Amino acid sequence: MTAVRASAFDRRLLAPMVLGSILNPVNSTLIAVALVPIGIAFGAPASQTAWLVSGLYLATAVGQPVTGRLVDLYGPRPLYLVGTALVGLGGLLGLLAADLGVLVAARVVIGLGTCAGYPAAMALVRRESRRTGQDSPETVLTVLSVATQTIAVIGPTLGGLLIGLGGWRTTFAVNLPLAVLALVVGWWRLPRGAGERSAGERVVSLVDPAGIALFTVTLVTLLLVLERPALWPLAIVTAAAAAGLVWWERRAAHPFLDVRVLAGNVPLLLTFLRALLGATVSYAILYGYTQWLEQGRGLSASGAGLALLPIFLGGIGVAALTGRRREIRGKLLVGAAGQIVVAVLLLFLGPTSPIWLIVVVALVAGVPQGLNNLAIQNAVYRQADPERTASSAGLMRTFFYLGAIAAGTTGGFAFADGGATTAGLHVLAVVMLVAAGLFLLVTVVDRSLARLEAPAPGLPSGR
Structure with a gap:
């Protein structure tokens, strides 16, 4: 391997970091356009297929902070490798599933497997910051954000195309090559012994x-x-x-959640709250709006996926243009405004809405998609206790999944009578408007965000 400069981020780590981080958004989004055909295949109503979404989020909401703590203690490599193997196992289980119950179990296994990728990536960023003596490289954090956003937004489009080619089982089968690739790259590139504790120390005494x-x-x-x-x-x-x-x-001598430190870190708690509110809006679009496009507007699964493609284009463009800027508060304010505009636009949609209006909704939705995720990720990195970077990143994802589940629950209520109707979409839009308004309020009153734009004391800003 090529030698790594002591003052430069080891870019050989980017491949496993990105691969591990995208496994969760791949599985979170491919399922969006598969819910309807899976329901038809098993004769299951929306209330039952919703467990395909909830099962994964239940597993990841619990598993991310736990895995993150283990990454903090024992390093990213072992957790990363075990996690990616579980993703492959879950994909195989889903591919062979004969009933909805087995399919839900497959989603839980996949959810547990995806828990290590993102905390491991954030821990590696912190490790490289310490090794190089530089503050966190904005470019690397942007690459992570852009990668996860790219998958999160093109997932429905890719899912629609996969279903068109080979049916809904392809949305599970895609995990097999991804898991193998991540395992190979992780085994080859991830450093050994990068944790704070040796493998010989008793896990029980440290993990709580x-x-x-x-x-x-x-x-x-x-x-x-x-x-x-x-x-x-x-x-x-x-x-x-x-x-x-x-x-x-x-x-506890070694608490899993250091509640004393956490309670004293109000800025980090506010960031967790923004993650919850932002996810409520974005996943209401991903799941609720997507279902309406298929049932209320009459688009095919592949057509609904393509209709969301402008979110991908807008989100990636915005993140790429703003990613190297350290400013966090400004990004969050603009992102909150974008969410409010999207919610208002949904109130004007109906069964005969023109395609151009659907495209406009997607383009506007790309702005908060690109800004909010990037800003929240960077805020967590800078606000968290350095010794608990991975577990804080995992806890942030827990709040993110709480928002996703809140969006799914709201969609279930909104579409309870008659499926994904326009009336139900408008109910969902009102909930999105409330969540986006709270997101804006929390950001306006949080003056601590301005302090995050300066480099950490004693560390030069790195790129």
């Missing part, structure tokens, strides 16, 4: 299994209540587990 168990119970029961309001008695379990989590973590 009790804290992880309480966190899992809290999150799973909360998500079940959000998904199925009829299960509201579980909210009592949620509250009890959450109280127990806080009590235990304040006393």
